[in-house]
Amino acid sequence: MEDIKLMKGNEAIAYAAIRYGTDGYFGYPITPQSEIMETLMAEMPWETTGMVVLQAESEVAAINMVYGGAASGKRVMTSSSSPGISLKLEGISYIAGAELPCLIVNVMRGGPGLGTIQPSQADYFQTVKGGGHGDYRLITLAPYSVQEMADFVALGFDLAFKYSNPAMILADGIIGQMMEKVVLPPYRQRKTEADIRQESPWAVQGKLQDRKVNVITSLELDPAIMEENNNRFQAKYRKIEETEVRCEEFQCKDAEYLLVAFGSSARICQKAVELAREEGIRLGLLRPITLWPFPKKTIEAYGAQAKGMLSVELNAGQMVEDVRLAVNGQTKVEHFGRLGGVVFTPDEIIAALKEKLLKP
């Protein structure tokens, strides 16, 4: 029988993490994602799967715990919300520079500064354009349902380990807090030391006689070697861009106009598409699931046939820049957003579509 439960997106992350065979979670409380650590602490997975859960003294400490755990080949994760993610960025850059796999969850809230605890998508730039220092990329998954919150734990870890790169689940307060039915994934075994030595031969597990020392570092003072390292990262990023793009299309085939939206915005846009079609507007929705790698090719292809695109985001216009780059002038691309924790209604989206694209 399927294991169907009703729960919040944040709780789904916690249960999925335990079931995935995660070795360690390190976090610091912040709204709207505190249920992740609260659920883990209540479940006490250290007594069942052996998963370590630790409340750190700060987000800075938490991400560096993740760095340490990942260095030893373990499946480790952290979660936070916008202000806390800002603090983690130094650590994320180190993790990317040392080519370590890990999972980071950002349940976004409105900013800048302490901002608001209400939902927002204003950390798009921070996540997909860098955020931390240096030329690195973060594999970014944008869930739009509680089910995807659960599913993307495994997907995020799998991609992180496949490419030795940090992965992020970029959710927002709506997805974190809303309750839906969810089918939890099956239990997986945690890796043994022997598994780690075999599958992650770079991991620090203690130097046995049969190998050289392992050193996890992002430091290289010789610019020629550092350039080589960067070229290696870039080659990996190109490969990810080629193979890991995920994008969902709703009623796009016959669409004259397209909405482009991710996460909770896409959820609201689905309703807008329905309402627009009732009015006779042939509207569709493109939903990037991976924000990096960005679904450039799909958007480019639709750009050639659509009369216009509206990038609908809970921010002042961030993803729209990537949509415009992909469309490359083939059609008109506009942005509609609400800011500071305010969420748009489907009607507002349709009104914006009419105002920005349909008006003669």
Added chain:
Amino acid sequence: MELTEIIKPENQVYGKPRLMNDNPMHYCPGCSHGVIHKLIAEVIDDMGMEEQTIGVSPVGCAVFAYNYIDIDWVEAAHGRAPAVATALKRLNREKMIFTYQGDGDLAAIGTAETIHAVNRGENIVIVFVNNAIYGMTGGQMAPTTLVGMPSSTCPYGRDVALNGYPLKIANLLAQLEGACMVTRQSVQTAAAVRKAKKTLRKAFENSMAGKGTSVVEFVSTCSSGWKMTPDQSNKWMEAHMFPFYPLGDLKNTE
């Protein structure tokens, strides 16, 4: 007697530790880091823990510690070594984990990570090299720079009105329940080196016995940063550092 007759294994009374490799060290002449590295390498080898030990190197002069001691290493961000070590130990309970940190790393940018790792009683060893200056970045003021002591960012000497007082972080850490051992050692004489080695071994044994955190501070010199010869540095350290940072155990739980 010929030289070849003298140089025989059975006559050898001292050698380079097995775990120290032949990479040329980047440390300046007279620097304490080299001796402290040697002690760590010897203790790990003496304990037979080479295959179980993971070191965490800092940002500071010892950032390249991983180039010299042949064990697995993680290079941490500036100040974050205790957090990195926390996860390494919690997720790999049977391993022996230590951090190696300078005073800027441990007592300025990483103060929070240090205090909280010790307060949680993480079963790790923290090796703390206090040379009262930022060596790597060229001799700027450290949290441990003595009052009146010059550095490139307090060229006329540390002024309390401007910079506050030097931080006796070991005294602070000794107050924490999670610490089982907090001690100050030095390596400027053969006797001090022998004593320091014993202490270091005890610290590593504590970590494997699950007793909590052991902090071994080495009151050290930085000839380049202090702008003195190695010999002058040692004398200056004895005359000025030792009175403010007295050697000995601040805490040593049996």
